[in-house]
Amino acid sequence: MWKWLHPYAKPERAYQLCSTLQPYFFWPAVLCILVGSVWGLAFAPQDYQQGDSFRIIYIHVPSAILSMSTYVAMAVAALVGIVWQWRTAFMAMIAMAPVGAVVTFIALFTGAAWGKPMWGTWWVWDARLTSELILLFLYLGVMSLYGAFEDKQQAGKAAGVMALVGVVNVPIIHYSVEWWNTLHQGATISKFDKPSIAPEMLWPLLIALLGFALFIAAVTVMRMKNEIIRREYHRPWVKEMVQSAKETNHAV
Amino acid sequence: MKALWSGIFKRDLALAFRQRSELAQPLMFLLMVVTLFPLGVGPGPATLQKIGPGVIWIAAILSSLLAMDRMFRDDFWDGSMEQYLLSGQSVWAISAVKVLVHWLVSFVPLLILSPLLALFLNLTVQMYTALMLTLLLGTPLLSLVGAIAVGLTVGLQRGGVLLALLLIPVFIPLLIFATSAVDAAALQLPYRAHLAIIGAMLLAAMAAAPMAIAYALKVSQN
Amino acid sequence: MQFDSWQAFWHMGGYAFYVWASFGVTFLAMGLIVLNSMMTHKKLLKEVAQEAARQQRIATAKQATKQNLTGEEV
Numbered sequence: 001m002w003k004w005l006h007p008y009a010k011p012e013r014a015y016q017l018c019s020t021l022q023p024y025f026f027w028p029a030v031l032c033i034l035v036g037s038v039w040g041l042a043f044a045p046q047d048y049q050q051g052d053s054f055r056i057i058y059i060h061v062p063s064a065i066l067s068m069s070t071y072v073a074m075a076v077a078a079l080v081g082i083v084w085q086w087r088t089a090f091m092a093m094i095a096m097a098p099v100g101a102v103v104t105f106i107a108l109f110t111g112a113a114w115g116k117p118m119w120g121t122w123w124v125w126d127a128r129l130t131s132e133l134i135l136l137f138l139y140l141g142v143m144s145l146y147g148a149f150e151d152k153q154q155a156g157k158a159a160g161v162m163a164l165v166g167v168v169n170v171p172i173i174h175y176s177v178e179w180w181n182t183l184h185q186g187a188t189i190s191k192f193d194k195p196s197i198a199p200e201m202l203w204p205l206l207i208a209l210l211g212f213a214l215f216i217a218a219v220t221v222m223r224m225k226n227e228i229i230r231r232e233y234h235r236p237w238v239k240e241m242v243q244s245a246k247e248t249n250h251a252v
Numbered sequence: 253m254k255a256l257w258s259g260i261f262k263r264d265l266a267l268a269f270r271q272r273s274e275l276a277q278p279l280m281f282l283l284m285v286v287t288l289f290p291l292g293v294g295p296g297p298a299t300l301q302k303i304g305p306g307v308i309w310i311a312a313i314l315s316s317l318l319a320m321d322r323m324f325r326d327d328f329w330d331g332s333m334e335q336y337l338l339s340g341q342s343v344w345a346i347s348a349v350k351v352l353v354h355w356l357v358s359f360v361p362l363l364i365l366s367p368l369l370a371l372f373l374n375l376t377v378q379m380y381t382a383l384m385l386t387l388l389l390g391t392p393l394l395s396l397v398g399a400i401a402v403g404l405t406v407g408l409q410r411g412g413v414l415l416a417l418l419l420i421p422v423f424i425p426l427l428i429f430a431t432s433a434v435d436a437a438a439l440q441l442p443y444r445a446h447l448a449i450i451g452a453m454l455l456a457a458m459a460a461a462p463m464a465i466a467y468a469l470k471v472s473q474n
Numbered sequence: 475m476q477f478d479s480w481q482a483f484w485h486m487g488g489y490a491f492y493v494w495a496s497f498g499v500t501f502l503a504m505g506l507i508v509l510n511s512m513m514t515h516k517k518l519l520k521e522v523a524q525e526a527a528r529q530q531r532i533a534t535a536k537q538a539t540k541q542n543l544t545g546e547e548v
Contacts, residue, residue: 110500154407226518
């Protein structure tokens with residue numbers, strides 16, 4: 001059933017696939033993010049409670065949702081790599097980590113910038129903010145573990161184990177933090193009443209969400225190509241590819 | 253199989269007690285960290301009682317991180333680990349025994365020391381009972397989960413800080429549940445639910461961690 | 475358009491700083507990671523090309539010395 005997938009475990013095929021997919025991810029991502037932002041910033045109606053500050057939602061919510069899903073995707077890639085011994089799966093995993101960390105950072109920053117006018121403070125130990133922060137730590141841990149090894153084959157496996165340990169922990173962290181927060185200070189400021197979102201607000205949000213997802217895919221694909229070259233440095237196909245790329249460049 | 257386990261068990265215990273200073277240092281560190289808090293935060297009994305459980309747990313986690321890497325370090329560098337992996341015996345069973353020994357030599361002394369810490373931080377008897385129970389259930393979890401990261405970093409020259417970076421976020425839920433159990437005990441509230449959750453995490457770790465440790469050791473041994 | 479004028483748009487109902495800071499930092503971070511990925515890609519391709527050229531040089535140099543040696547012997 002999954003036989004068609006197997007050729008892509010080969011770095012060369014994976015590289016070709018990445019090159020093919022890259023423009024299809026990147027340009028729609030740029031388009032969607034632009035449309036979502038402009039629509040959200042200029043055309044969506046104001047929130048009756050929060051005024052114009054709620055427009056941060058168009059980047060905050062997509063990044064917050066996708067920061068978690070990127071971590072899960074990373075862990076799935078790690079699991080595939082460990083179970084089926086796919087080297088390319090580890091490359092995909094480590095390609096996702098930096099972009100996941102960036103998206104988590106965006107979610108944190110926009111959350112803080114939204115929190116200041118709404119809650120009166122840049123940072124509250126709100127359950128969601130705290131679990132985002134811990135998620136950022138988990139991303140950084142996976143990345144620094146990967147960076148600590150000279151042998152990237154070994155590094156991929158080690159970082160994969162850590163990603164799996166992390167993903168088991170993400171839900172536990174989420175619920176423990178939520179529970180801790182409600183135990184300590186109650187949900188006075190952390191959960192403002194969210195009115196069910198109007199369709200004219202929802203559409204730009206969905207477009208921005210799609211844009212962020214495509215953006216993450218695009219960067220993952222780009223970084224995965226780098227990772228493949230880094231590991232297949234001495235293989236003839238890499239040299240041939242570089243050669244042919246040069247020739248086409250000269251021809252143009 | 254049994255002979256192998258008891259052999260490793262006895263050998264590791266003997267080795268640990270031969271390096272007594274290495275066992276004592278994390279405990280001294282723990283004691284000193286706990287001493288710093290009344291000095292830094294102020295010696296008011298009410299304040300200390302409020303922060304006490306958190307301080308003890310944080311100090312326990314930090315001091316355990318300092319000594320965690322010795323779990324596999326010597327075996328790895330003197331080549332015994334390679335022999336274990338080549339022996340054909342199940343690596344997860346060997347690593348489980350090693351984790352057990354680690355818990356015995358580094359956390360049981362901490363449990364013995366804990367009444368003193370409770371006195372320093374002015375904990376009530378109820379709070380101390382809860383603290384003791386959370387430590388009993390929680391410290392094996394520290395050993396088990398920590399061993400995975402130790403297995404991954406054991407081959408690195410400077411893995412010490414990295415180990416802490418990897419493990420601190422993972423230990424956060426345990427810290428939350430343990431300290432809130434003690435807080436609940438301070439308010440005379442039932443805290444069985446907290447203990448049950450820590451126990452559940454411990455059981456899950458007991459089931460899954462040995463395999464992960466075995467895999468991590470194989471990765472490190474390459 | 476929800477705003478009456480460009481000025482009102484930039485003002486964002488008094489939340490200008492927070493809104494524009496959020497969007498600015500977001501796009502900056504996204505741009506930086508794309509840039510980083512592209513620069514790394516370029517650097518890697520260059521390194522591979524250099525390595526290939528180096529090996530080419532080594533091969534030709536070897537060939538040359540071999541020819542020289544055989545030339546002397548004959």
